[in-house]
Amino acid sequence: MGMSRVVVLRVHLVAASLALLLVLGFQIATLTGDPAVVKRGIVLALVVLVPALAATGATGMRLAGSSRAPFVVRKRRRMIAIAAIGVLVLVPCAVTLDRFVAAGYLGGWFHAVQYVELIAGLVNVVLLGLNFRDGVAVTRRRKKWN
Numbered sequence: 134m135g136m137s138r139v140v141v142l143r144v145h146l147v148a149a150s151l152a153l154l155l156v157l158g159f160q161i162a163t164l165t166g167d168p169a170v171v172k173r174g175i176v177l178a179l180v181v182l183v184p185a186l187a188a189t190g191a192t193g194m195r196l197a198g199s200s201r202a203p204f205v206v207r208k209r210r211r212m213i214a215i216a217a218i219g220v221l222v223l224v225p226c227a228v229t230l231d232r233f234v235a236a237g238y239l240g241g242w243f244h245a246v247q248y249v250e251l252i253a254g255l256v257n258v259v260l261l262g263l264n265f266r267d268g269v270a271v272t273r274r275r276k277k278w279n
């Protein structure tokens with residue numbers, strides 16, 4: 134019945150890796166790229182990032198089941214923070230910055246919003262990285278025992 138655990142784990146790994154690489158890529162592109170290209174690119178890439186994060190969360194919950202293991206509690210808490218920061222800060226920042234660039238505005242508010250986006254993005258990279266590390270560590274331990 135349903136997808137096997139191995140398949141769910143594989144989908145979880147692919148979706149989690151994609152989400153981490155995209156958020157990291159946004160940071161590097163923001164710091165090094167041409168705003169005219171980067172701001173539109175980020176808004177377009179959100180169409181991939183948001184489903185990747187949703188799939189990561191859904192498969193993670195599925196893998197965790199009713200487990201109350203400390204790593205599951207930590208990962209769920211971080212996932213909620215990642216989603217909240219994403220929806221409440223990163224998506225509005227990305228859309229606002231894209232509109233600023235489209236209007237040819239690169240002034241003070243552009244830089245202020247970009248600064249907020251970089252800080253929130255950094256927090257999300259760290260939280261995604263911690264969840265990635267916890268996931269790999271637990272999966273590795275399980276494989277050693279089985």
Ligand code: HEM
Nearest residue numbers: 146149193194196197208209212264265268269271272275
């Ligand atoms: C926030 C983004 C997340 C990232 C980056 C992430 C990353 C990972 C990675 C890399 C693995 C190991 C996969 C492998 O080596 O094949 C893993 C496994 C796992 N993750 Fe996540 N994960 C995330 C969210 C979650 C959430 C929200 C939960 C549930 C609360 C969760 C629960 C699990 C479980 C139960 C495993 C399997 C551990 C085992 O083998 O028993 N993950 N995760």
